Amino acid sequence: MSSVEGEIVAKFGAKARDDSSFISTFQKMMEIFDYSVEDLFLKWESYIFANNLNDLELTSENLKSLQSYIQHSLEKKLNVGGSGSNVNSSLNVSVKKIRPKVNFSSPSMFGLPSTPMTNSIKKRKLDYSITGTPLSTASKLSSASAASSASKPNIASTPGIDSGNNGKIIETLNADIEPSKGLDLENGDKFFKIIANFDSKKFKFKTMRQKLLESADVLDDQIDSFANIIQQHYQFDSFVFGNPAIASQNEIVAIGRIVPDSPLIPQDAILNSDSLYLETSRLNGIGQRVPLNLKNIENYSFFLGQIVCLKGLNPTGESFVVKEIIQLPLLGAPVTSKKELKEFNKLQQNQSIKIIVCSGPYTSNSNLDFTYLVDLVERINNEIKPHLVIMLGPFIDITHPKIADGSIEIPNLSKQPDTLQDIMKTTVSPILKTINNKIQVLIIPSLKDVNSNHCAYPQDSLDKKLLALPKNFKCFPNPCSFQINEILIGISNNDIFKDLKDVTRGDSDKQNRFDRIANHIIEQRRYYPLFPGSMKTKKVNSIQNNINKNEYSTKEEELIEHISGADLDIPYLGLSEFSDVIPDILIIPSELRFFARVVKNVVVINPSNFMRQNSPGTYVVLSISPPDLGENGLTKIDENKTTNEDDQLYIHDVWKRARVDIFKT
Known part of the structure; x- marks a missing residue:
């Protein structure tokens, strides 16, 4: 074979x-x-x-x-260009376009060239597979085999997923690590500390109150802040930076945002290297946009909203010829002192921490039956016994067919709920309350949750009192970062893996797409670096009545209705940025296939949906071994020269000591 x-x-x-x-x-x-x-x-x-x-x-x-x-x-x-587009249907056709000149007459950052260059021919990807390394692991479905390695995570999985695998492990990351025994429910001693790394008050802003100048300031600040970071990191002199839209025979370093050639392109349009422009900030380029010439670059991966640092020149004033892509500096890894690690080890009795992660929806598309959620809660109490349960919305999906058309009928209820908010209180909350009160539960909302008063990202937390949840529940915003003892976890409930569509070439084109997007998230220091965010719509028919004196007629019109999407609140996008360090574990649920991978020493997890359309989905169980302070344990920071041994700093190396099991619902 x-x-x-x-x-x-x-x-x-x-x-x-x-x-x-x-x-x-x-x-x-x-x-x-x-x-x-x-x-x-x-x-x-x-x-x-x-x-x-x-x-x-x-x-x-x-x-x-x-x-x-x-x-x-x-x-x-x-046919994305519409009926008026002259695109050949053959896959081998190359479309030649004439590059328009940039309109430099508009000093505004929103001044745009008039002719779009978006191509509708997509270069197919040849190979997604890559060799697994400590910086990037390929998550492939293969027969269960775990070759032990201290420096390289390994993945074992079960081929084929069917309904007979309910409650069974279908894929594992770091299978050589022993799974955690879980919480001792009889003793139930305090096992860990949860430390929130966010200010909940900052998420209390009012949505749908965006001002154009505030949005422009935030977008400018993203570019200017990276310019300062790059200058300090590479020790560039200030004179090497320039405006890429101005004709010059000298090479410069340009920092800006990747944008399309036209803001009027459809949401599902397929970009290519000829349709990418660089947008400058008002400080370093008066907001002008210039086409990018990438013929000299062999390897690249660009997406809309990406902040990039490029070295090149603009000899004719028509396009910026890129000679080199300068990598953005990465944030540092989180570290903890030896004294604190000893305290955490003592707190968790030198045992592994067990965490379960699941993401909604929690019902199928055909009904509002929460039977699978009831089964999961029973499994949590009797089999899994985790120390922490992380549950992500939507709990009641506003796009659910039964919710959308108003035919709401909850099974096994004598009195049906009067409002959408009552559905959560009468159906989901009673199920969640049956989770053992010694198990800590974190609730993180989705933009599709009917119980959320925040309809934009970043999103405020759900109201714990309104949902009548007990003391062992905590409601966190979306996105959020928090510590479980020394472990830093970052969570964002906005589907960047599905929304981000990048333009690739060379080695980047061959890299696994999930690894590539995770790389972008880490480099851009934002949970959702795509801009503008995705927009999901549906076509609906509207009957328009025309009544004249002696005649009555109806005319059917097709309308586009917005149903869901990223829904970015631009002035508050700073709340979706990483703090001072990269998380040890990055959890971003997506409708796409589940996975657990190691990217740049970060454990990146997509638990996927708990329920997929009308079939069971997946959830994740993590087992994280306690930190080892021996010679072959955690990485010690040599630069930290201190006379006190307890003040010695260690990198957490969670990617080496975390086992991730993906279960079928």
Whole structure:
């Protein structure tokens, strides 16, 4: 069996191995669409998700439908320019566009060139797979095998996911680490401290009150603050920085934001290297935008809203020719003194900490039945026994079909709730209250939660009193960062992995997409670095009545209705930035496939949805070993020269001592 065939079997399960026709069909589709195995598997999951199927069973009819689904998706992207667009439907067509000159007459940062350069032909990714290293691990579905390594995390997983795997482990990161025994519910001693690294009062702002100048100031400040960071880090002289929009024969260093060639492009438009512009701040370039010429750069990954530092020149005044991409300096890793680590070890009795993470929705799309949530709570109390439960919304999804059309009927309730807020109090809260009161629970909202009064990101926490939750519950905002003893955890409940669509070339194009996006988050120092944020809409029909003197007629119009999305509150985006250090663990739920990876020594986790459409989803259980202060334990900071041994600082190295198990709901 070839390596490609083995990877197909690992992704799609044993049934693909038993029937050779499946493998040949997959290989033919990979050749037609120029897909890697991982590309094809992501499309397969997308097809299942879009068609509300309950499992991943392989059949010939399903594979034919998958091919039609992929073809339809590509045709839709090719026609993204609308009916007036002159785009050829062939995948091999290259579209040549004439580059417009930049309109420098507008000094405003919102002054834009008039002609968009957005191309609708997408270069297919050839290979997502990369070699696992301590800085980046590939999370592949393969047979369970764990080769122990002190410096490299390993992943073991079970091929094929079906409804028979409920409550079973389907993938593991660092399988060589023993799982935690969990909380001793009989003794229930205080096992850890939770320290919030945010000011909850700052999240009490009123949404939908954005002012244009305030938004412009925040966007400018993002660029200017990075300019100061880069200058200090690389010790650049101030004269090396310049305005990339001004014609010059000298090389300069330019700092700005990646933007599209036109603000009028559709949300789902596919960008390319010819459609990327650099926007400057008012301080370093009077807000002008200039096209980027990337012909000299072999490896890059750019997305809208990305702050970049580029070295190059603008010889003609028409475009900035990039010669080098200067890497943004990274934040440091969190450290703790030896004295504090000893105290934390004593507090947790030198035992592992166990954490469970799950993300809504908690019901299927067909009803508002919380049976799976009840089963999870029973499992938490009787089997898992975690020290901490992290639950992310939506708990009651405002986009749920039953909520949207008003046909709300809660099973097994004598009296149906009167308001949307009552649904949470009468259905979800009673279930959550049955969690053992010795287990600490953190509640983090979603922009889709009906109980949230905050409809924009960053988002204030849910009202604990209004939801009638007991003392062992804490409500945190979205996003937030907090410590569990020495471990720093960052959480953002906004789907950046699905929303961010980057333009790649070279090695970046071959890198796993999840690793690439996680890299961007860490480098940009923001939980949601995309700008503008994604917008999700749906088409609705509206009947317009026209009444004249002697006639009555109706006219049906198609309207676009906003249903959900990132919904960024720009003046308060500073609340979505990292603090002074990179988190040890980064949790960002996404509708896409679950994963647990190590990126730049950060454990990045996507628990995915607890319920996926009309089928069970996944949740995550972490087991984090206590810090080892021996010679082969945590990394010591050599630069910290101190006479007192207790003041010696250590990097947490959570990526070496954290086991992540992904369970089927």
